[in-house]
Amino acid sequence: MFVLGIDGGGTKTIGVLCDHHGRVYSRAVVGPTNPNSLGYDRVETEIQKLLDSIREQTPDCFAKVTSFFAGMSGGDREEDKRRMSGLFQQYLPKGCQVQVDHDAVNALYSGTLGKPGVVHISGTGSITFGIRAQNIRTRVGGWGFLLGDPGSGYSIGHRAVKAIFDEFDGIGEKTILTSFILNHFHLGHVPGLIPIIYDMKKAREILASLSRFVFLAAEQGDHVAKQILYKAGQEMAMSIRALILKLHQDEPNHETIPVVLAGGIFHKADWFVPVIEEILQFDHLQTKLILPELPPVAGSVIAALQQAGVNITDSFIHSFKQEAS
Amino acid sequence: MFVLGIDGGGTKTIGVLCDHHGRVYSRAVVGPTNPNSLGYDRVETEIQKLLDSIREQTPDCFAKVTSFFAGMSGGDREEDKRRMSGLFQQYLPKGCQVQVDHDAVNALYSGTLGKPGVVHISGTGSITFGIRAQNIRTRVGGWGFLLGDPGSGYSIGHRAVKAIFDEFDGIGEKTILTSFILNHFHLGHVPGLIPIIYDMKKAREILASLSRFVFLAAEQGDHVAKQILYKAGQEMAMSIRALILKLHQDEPNHETIPVVLAGGIFHKADWFVPVIEEILQFDHLQTKLILPELPPVAGSVIAALQQAGVNITDSFIHSFKQEAS
Structure with missing residues (x-):
């Protein structure tokens, strides 16, 4: 068939x-x-x-x-x-039998092989979505870049640019993100980033694409970049936590819940998995993280x-x- | 003359x-x-x-x-x-003698009557600007809404909408901001706000205009709204602090610096002045806050x-x- x-x-x-x-x-x-x-x-x-x-x-x-x-x-x-x-x-x-659904459903199934569970997707944007028995569903986040998209590529790139301006303003720590990102755009000074960021039709994609410099800087030990990735992991965990509490509010002693981590940001999953595990364990939530094959x-x-x-x-x-x- | x-x-x-x-x-x-x-x-x-x-x-x-x-x-x-x-x-x-300058200069002078000092302007956006003797100048922030505009109407309105979605997602506290803002737009449910917020040409003005509901909710004792205003006051203080440290970095024992608070947000100055004073005093910065007449x-x-x-x-x-x- x-x-x-x-x-x-x-x-x-x-x-x-x-x-x-x-x-x-x-x-x-x-x-x-x-x-x-x-x-x-x-x-x-x-x-x-x-x-x-x-x-x-x-x-x-x-x-x-x-x-x-x-x-x-x-x-x-x-x-x-x-x-x-x-x-x-x-x-x-x-x-032919036809079924159309949210793309979070197939992202979930790519990790659970068709079983219920929770998926957190982090690409340019982010969303957390879950299905339990009887096809009961809920979501958290996924409201787009202006509302933060916790743990997304946008949110990581956005924090990177904020960190650069904070360093420039004398509010923030020194970071090699500044030279990485200025070089990338062939710019000599930080305010030159303004017209690039405010090209509103592309702002979301441009900021999300800068997340790769955050991984690069973090791999080189940059403290600001490492903090940004830590914060992203925290946000992912808080979204997953909120989703589980919402989905299983009437079922506190649920079985272990598979939590699928999908989307481009998890090509660098090592930065996030320990943070997510730590936070979920702290709340005694019985979960099993899955990076889909x-x-x-x-x-x-x-x-x-x-x-x-x-x-x-x-x-x-x-x-x-x-x-x- | x-x-x-x-x-x-x-x-x-x-x-x-x-x-x-x-x-x-x-x-x-x-x-x-x-x-x-x-x-x-x-x-x-x-x-x-x-x-x-x-x-x-x-x-x-x-x-x-x-x-x-x-x-x-x-x-x-x-x-x-x-x-x-x-x-x-x-x-x-x-x-006729003609001089053109940044509008932060006249906002400053409206409070210092032409003397050097620092001004923090919070309207739709925000900027912190300072002049010391010999016309030495510096600024902090003012990079526009995508980078936060600390303490601005935009940042207050933005946090209000985030709080509404957090409540909806089950991540955040209950807040009367939800009913205030849904009623304002004649909406029955929170996701209905999405097309309003993402009307990109107006996003900045629309979110800034919602700051008035935060004042209203805070006056009625709403905890979420009060937290948003407290955070705005903190941000204002941190910008002023950073500006003073930058402007007087080679002059730690400067005289008392006049700090002018200008812009529409300070029509409700009582929510911010105590927070700003507390933070600046903590750092032993010799300042005098001025609300221009x-x-x-x-x-x-x-x-x-x-x-x-x-x-x-x-x-x-x-x-x-x-x-x-």
């Missing part, structure tokens, strides 16, 4: 056609598909491109796809889910397989990892 | 024609005149309108103006000062009078206050 999983994001959208052994038959990548920021017309164009590509690569398998799951960035409201479902259905084989789109494939009644096995992970790498 | 003082801001520009006794002969208000955000063409139109109005109200006095001072928002760089001076000169009587444009008139060699007396303050009210 064949299933199709999609991970739709704010920067790109990935689709994978797979069988129940985790063998990948075709794969395609197109542009962003968040209807909130792009509108449905542009989203439809990208989705058509994606499904056309997968169909053309493996027409026979595509015709036999019986289960489909798309985790879509911005796919939060029931109305959006229905509308997106209708859109996908137009391009899928007749009779599989990409978020694997979570979509898993959701599609579950929808078709297939149990996920270790051999699935093994073969998906091999084919997708 | 007659002088002309101008206070040029990001939202409006005020001009006052005055004599050395502080008697006001004419007064005009036009739109914003910050060349950084508007461009010189629009600034020239407003300036012409302002000076035309003052001339038409009192043509005889206008013809006898011998000294002119304009404190201009964004008038920071020497190049801008020169260009603005040239612009004013075109519309002023021949031979005169508006910022009076500082411009004072600067114009000083330029003409006139000493400012108490009777000046008395009569300016009477005429301007």
Whole structure:
């Protein structure tokens, strides 16, 4: 049997056609598909491109796809889910089961292999999301960069720029972030950063992209950079803590909760995992941190397989990892 | 003798024609005149309108103006000062002495009556600025809302919205700010605030305008609101402290420094003055806080009078206050 999983994001959208052994038959990548920021017309164009590509690569398998799951960035409201479902259905084989959900769901499943649990995603932005039995769900954060996006790339880059201006103003400690970031923009002095930061259409992405200099500076022992990463870890933990307390408020003696840490920021997970563990242990929250071995789109494939009644096995992970790498 | 003082801001520009006794002969208000955000063409139109109005109200006095001072928002760089001076000169009587400076200078003088000192301005944004003997100057902050603008209306409003989302997420304390601000926008639920906050052209002004609900909630005893105002006072104090340490770094035993608190946020100064005093006293900084009795444009008139060699007396303050009210 064949299933199709999609991970739709704010920067790109990935689709994978797979069988129940985790063998990948075709794969395609197109542009962003968040209807909130792009509108449905542009989203439809990208989705058509994606499904056309997968169909053309493996027409026979595509015709036999019986289960489909798309985790879509911005796919939060029931109305959006229905509308997106209708859109996908137009391009899928007749009779194929279609499910559209928030992209936090497949990020979670990429770590829990389809089981309930909690996911904290830190990329450019951040969100904490959880599902417990009976599909009860809740979220914390994810309100965008102006409200902080705790532990996100934006929040790390933003703190870096603040630290640079604090040093310049004589309020803050000395930091090598200043030379790293001024050099990066070929600038001679700190106020030169102002027009770059206030290019409002790009502010979010630019500040988030500066997070890499914070890792670099921290690796070289810079105290300010290390503090920024420590603070990010604290924020992640506080969001996870708040989510668990909210999700399990009527169930204080819950089983150990898997907590998936997903998103680009966790390529440098070593800076955060010990801080998160320490804070969660302090509150006696029974959790198990998971750094997923599989990409978020694997979570979509898993959701599609579950929808078709297939149990996920270790051999699935093994073969998906091999084919997708 | 007659002088002309101008206070040029990001939202409006005020001009006052005055004599050395502080008697006001004419007064005009036009739109914003910050060349950084508007461009010189629009600034020239407003300036012409302002000076035309003052001339038409009192043509005889206008013809006898011998000294002119304009404190201009964004008038920071020497190049801008020169260009603005040239612009004013075109519309002023021949031979009139013209000086253009940062608008923090006249805000300072509105409290020190032309003496050196420190000013912290908190309106929509914030900046801390100081002048010591020999016209040595420095600044701290004022880097705009994305970098925090410590103690500003923006920072207060921003914290209010964060507190509302934290309460909603189950991370933060309960606060009446939620009902105040949801009612204000006729909203039924917290996420409804998102499109309002992310209207990027207005985000800064909208968040700053919400500061009034923080005062309202604090007056009704709301703990979250009181904490936000306390934090703003702390930030103001830390900026003032940093500025003094920077400005007088080679002069630890300086005389008592006047610290002027200017800008709209200080209409509710009682929330901040005790916090600022406590923090500055803790550091044994010899300062004297001043809440100016005169508006910022009076500082411009004072600067114009000083330029003409006139000493400012108490009777000046008395009569300016009477005429301007």
